[in-house]
Amino acid sequence: MLAELALDYPLPKVILEHRGLSKLKSTYTDKLPQMINPLSGRVHTSYHQAVTATGRLSSTDPNLQNIPVRNDEGRRIRQAFIAARGNRIVAADYSQIELRIMAHLSQDKGLLDAFAHGEDIHRATASEVFGVALDKVSGEQRRSAKAINFGLIYGMSAFGLSRQLNISAGEAKKYMDLYFERYPGVLRYMENTRQQAAEKGYVETLDGRRLWLPDIKSSNAMRRKAAERAAINAPMQGTAADIIKRAMIAVDDWLEQQNNDAVKMIMQVHDELVFEINADVIDSASQQIRTLMEGSMQLDVPLLVEIGVGDNWDQAH
DNA sequence: ATTCAAGGCGCG
DNA sequence: AAAGCGCGCCTTGAAT
Numbered sequence: 001m002l003a004e005l006a007l008d009y010p011l012p013k014v015i016l017e018h019r020g021l022s023k024l025k026s027t028y029t030d031k032l033p034q035m036i037n038p039l040s041g042r043v044h045t046s047y048h049q050a051v052t053a054t055g056r057l058s059s060t061d062p063n064l065q066n067i068p069v070r071n072d073e074g075r076r077i078r079q080a081f082i083a084a085r086g087n088r089i090v091a092a093d094y095s096q097i098e099l100r101i102m103a104h105l106s107q108d109k110g111l112l113d114a115f116a117h118g119e120d121i122h123r124a125t126a127s128e129v130f131g132v133a134l135d136k137v138s139g140e141q142r143r144s145a146k147a148i149n150f151g152l153i154y155g156m157s158a159f160g161l162s163r164q165l166n167i168s169a170g171e172a173k174k175y176m177d178l179y180f181e182r183y184p185g186v187l188r189y190m191e192n193t194r195q196q197a198a199e200k201g202y203v204e205t206l207d208g209r210r211l212w213l214p215d216i217k218s219s220n221a222m223r224r225k226a227a228e229r230a231a232i233n234a235p236m237q238g239t240a241a242d243i244i245k246r247a248m249i250a251v252d253d254w255l256e257q258q259n260n261d262a263v264k265m266i267m268q269v270h271d272e273l274v275f276e277i278n279a280d281v282i283d284s285a286s287q288q289i290r291t292l293m294e295g296s297m298q299l300d301v302p303l304l305v306e307i308g309v310g311d312n313w314d315q316a317h
Numbered sequence: 318a319t320t321c322a323a324g325g326c327g328c329g
Numbered sequence: 330a331a332a333g334c335g336c337g338c339c340t341t342g343a344a345t
Contacts, residue, residue, distance in 0.1 A: 065329075
């Protein structure tokens with residue numbers, strides 16, 4: 001609301017800027033220093049393994065899974081997370097893991113192919129939906145395709161897409177129809193998921209974690225639709241959680257076996273593992289981390305891990 | 318002084 | 330009438 005007004009008037013823009021800075025100050029700049037443990041000189045989060053509906057971890061006191069990253073002011077907070085002398089921060093992120101899981105679960109030919117060939121998935125989607133060659137996709141088209149891909153993971157409707165892209169409902173519906181025409185396996189997967197959720201009352205991840213959906217047969221359409229969106233999202237979000245949990249166990253086993261104290265796994269942020277690693281072993285350790293994470297589960301598409309190194313957490317991205 | 322809900326917003 | 334999944338924390342205002 002304010003964001004729309006901010007496009008045309010200075011006051012709402014200033015209010016939004018104030019809110020953003022005020023959020024950074026109250027939640028991070030003022031709070032994190034208070035939470036430094038005097039014995040270690042560090043902040044220590046608590047991870048909770050039985051909180052979320054999908055199988056993700058959650059993080060509290062402080063939450064280290066929502067440290068700013070999306071703009072420059074916020075990233076200054078992230079730059080305060082630094083490695084001890086002689087060490088570096090290494091961040092290892094799964095690339096597009098939920099879309100890869102969607103490709104695997106749906107067995108959609110086009111999606112499987114795109115990932116098999118290592119294509120930029122949003123560009124590939126734009127190429128299909130807008131009917132242009134891969135190298136002729138405009139920035140605008142790629143942005144739209146990205147919104148469609150994310151929307152699909154969340155069970156978004158044409159209306160939601162129209163809001164997201166600021167286009168008419170009809171235009172949005174056209175995009176989605178075109179998408180499902182190009183990726184019919186995805187459409188079939190969405191329909192099957194809704195149907196199975198209704199039949200069984202739950203959906204599950206590749207490792208068999210179940211999300212029960214008591215509202216899936218509700219006579220209240222709003223609640224039923226919400227349950228359907230959760231049903232569509234949970235197998236993807238939850239399987240991603242299965243995969244990174246397996247990876248964390250594999251990494252821990254590796255470090256344990258060789259009494260490796262040059263590598264410390266210090267944070268998990270849903271599709272990312274953060275390490276503090278002795279500078280002398282960065283390359284070999286990174287290689288092993290990549291191997292363990294990418295091999296955590298065997299899907300019909302490759303899993304890809306992007307690794308960054310830096311003196312602080314921001315640089316490691 | 319503490320608890321709760323709502324609005325808002327940080328992240329994947 | 331609502332409309333995009335999953336979290337946790339801050340502020341505000343009201344209730345206990």
